[in-house]
Amino acid sequence: MNKRREQFEALKRKLSALAGVPDETEQAPPPGSQSMRQPWDAIRTSHADLARQLDELAAAADLGDVDRARIAHVIGRSGHDAGELERLAEAVQQDHGAALVHPSRQRNLPGTRFALHNLLAGQVRLGEVVPDHRSDYEVVGDFGLDLDVLRTSLLVIGPPGSGKTRGIAIPIVEHLSLAALTGKASMVVIDPKSTDFAYDGWFDVTIDPLNPTCGFSLFGGSKTADVAADRLASALLPPRVSDDKAYFIDASKNALYACLAPFEAAYERWPTVPELLGLLRADQSAMDGVKSRLKGSGSKEMKALLDTRRAQTHRSVDPAASLVERFALLDRPALRRLLDHPGPTFQMRDLNRPVRVRVSLPEAEYPDASRILARLVVSQFVQITSSSETDRSIFKGLVIDEAGRFVDDYVARGVQKLRSNNAGLVLLTQTISDFPPDVRATVFGSTGCKAVFGGIDPEDADVFSRWFGDQYITETTINRSATSGVRYDEFGSVGGRSQSHTSGYSARRVERARWTVSDIITGVPAGHALISLARSNGARVGPVLVNLRA
Structure with a gap:
């Protein structure tokens, strides 16, 4: 019995160590x-x-x-x-x-904490493991995450009202906010509803177009015009196009580069929204203003780029017309106050210090511009954190609610680079179908950790069922047979009929889905989630049924 107890405790410690709980x-x-x-x-x-x-x-x-x-x-x-x-x-x-307190002068977060945290170990408790024969570990204990687990990125799928935000996102955001106060982490949170993460004292910077107390750099972190053009184009243009439209995408990126490179060479800064819009539209005064300031050996080449953009606009169909019109969505008074803010401005490279940022999206007032802003934030985050110049001593996290609308192919492929640079994404969405078709497999395969709630779409449940894999179970078959005959009495007369029974047992090992599609859809209780984890060294655990309300 003691040996059985020791095995129980050993399994429990193994799960705790991998899941990131004390x-x-x-x-x-x-x-x-x-x-x-x-x-x-x-x-x-x-x-x-x-x-x-x-x-x-x-x-x-x-x-x-x-x-x-x-x-x-x-x-x-x-x-x-x-x-x-x-x-x-x-x-x-x-x-x-x-001593050496965070620049905010905070030594704690105001109010009562939502979750339990072990800040020395960098761990946050999410809930309690529910014993289940389909799990690798049929033990009860705390279940949580740590920063190393988050380095592998986390994908959370659940229908509306399932508890994605309250059960997983808020504890993680709270932990990253506390970790930033200790100097270990920085974070960016995209809040599409503007209220899910609006907690006082949790953030140092709030990017809010309706109340722009701090600006946001349209080109934050970009040191060259070609990088700035690619990132801005990826945020402005639709994430998926057919092959016959690829020409217009390339022409749009070239148009941005043809405007950004000469302007940066002339003014040694990036243009404001109206200045860039004027160049994209090939306004004569905007073009002449930049050309007049170009000097030196490279001025001839830069002027030629501006002439190339002007020639594009004179064609019967401007290949960059769609980009210009989408960029014009940012040329609104409120958005200009944010993107061309005269005061302090957040640049994505600031994540190399312990800063906490919330991006509040005014989707009700500016739906299209909000999506552009969110996609710009996401692409800039991946660009900065996957760079060889990023500070690997600090964890950088990006939490995206309604992530399917803001993740494109560049971001999906970039997830694979974040792990080695001590960064990770937390992607929350209602269904995998929210992601563009061409990036679904990449997003699912690139995120090391998965969490799924009950009631999801059958197609999603099938994906998770196959991801969680199969397990061997013992299937027992009982065979019974009956034999009839004539029974005689002691005098040799027929006394009736007799019947005897024989039984046989056979057992075999068969492979079955660990969690079937039906199990995931209807068998995961409210307030619970199936979670599988991975560490940066490749170690994995799960799926584990977790009670997030415990």
């Missing part, structure tokens, strides 16, 4: 206890005074879990660098528990 068998002593392991134990010998000061702050309850995780991150990042640790010591001497 080992419940290791109970931590109360705060301030001398026997409690501290994040600064590694520097007790080399920096005894700093360790002693931190012990005193911990004993005085002046260190919350955010403070402890922030200090631990600084110590771990320093690699025993004397200068870095000296800076920490000076900050502790001056600011005590607020």
Whole structure:
């Protein structure tokens, strides 16, 4: 019996370690206890005074879990660098528990937390495992995620009202917000409804066209005109076109480049919305203004690009006309105040520091422009985080609600590059069909983690059923037979008929779907989800039935 119990606990610890939740068998002593392991134990010998000061702050309850995780991150990042640790010591001497606090000056999030977090380990609890014979682990315990799991990206599929936002997205966003306060993470959240993630104190920057307190760079992170043209075109143009329309897509990208490259060479900055729109429309005054400022050896080539764009507009059909009209959707007073903001402006390269960004989409007021803005944010995020110049010491997360409308082929292929650069996506949508047909397989295959709720479309359920795989079960067959005969009494007379029965058993191992289509659609209770996880090193677990309301 003891051996059985040990196997049970070993399986539980294995699942906990992979799912990113603490080992419940290791109970931590109360705060301030001398026997409690501290994040600064590694520097007790080399920096005894700093360790002693931190012990005193911990004993005085002046260190919350955010403070402890922030200090631990600084110590771990320093690699025993004397200068870095000296800076920490000076900050502790001056600011005590607020040493090296986040630029927002926050040491915690306001209000009651939605989920349980282990910030030292970078973990957030989502719910409780429900024992089920179809799972690899028939144990009860906490179930959660950590930043390494999120590096593989997460796809969440569930019908309206199933609990995608409350059960999965909000705990993850809350955790990334806390992790940013510790210096470990940065995040961008796309909020199509403008209210799902609008929590005070969770974000440093809010991109809101209806209330533009901070601007958003239309070309954020782009250092060259060709990269800026490709990214802007991917946001403006429809995600899927037939082969006969590919010519117009290429012509549109060339038109953007022909306008951006000369302007950047002339002014050493990117154009505003009206300035770029004037060049795209080949307005004479806009063209002449740029040409007059072009100097040097490359000016002839740049002027030729502008002439090429003017020649396009003089054709019977301008191949970039669709792009120009879609870009004109951004030439509205409210959107110009956001994209050409005179004050502080967020650029996507700012994610290389612990910043928290929410993009509020005014779809009711500007439906088309909102979709363009969202797709621009997503493509810029993938561009920056997949770059070789990104800071890999900080996790960068992008949470996208209603993701099917904002993910194109560039983004789908870019998911595969994020893992090695310590970044990941959380994609939430109602059905896989929301994604363009040509990217569905790429999105599904590129995301290492999957979560599915009950009541989904049968086609989606079939995809997940095949993804979760098969398992072997023992199928037992009972064979019964009866034999009849004549029964005689003791005098040899016929006394009646007799009947005997024989039974036989046979067992065989057969392969069946672990979760059938019907199981997924009708067998996953409300408030529950089937979740499979993957780590950046390739380790996998699942599917596991999780009670998100536990």
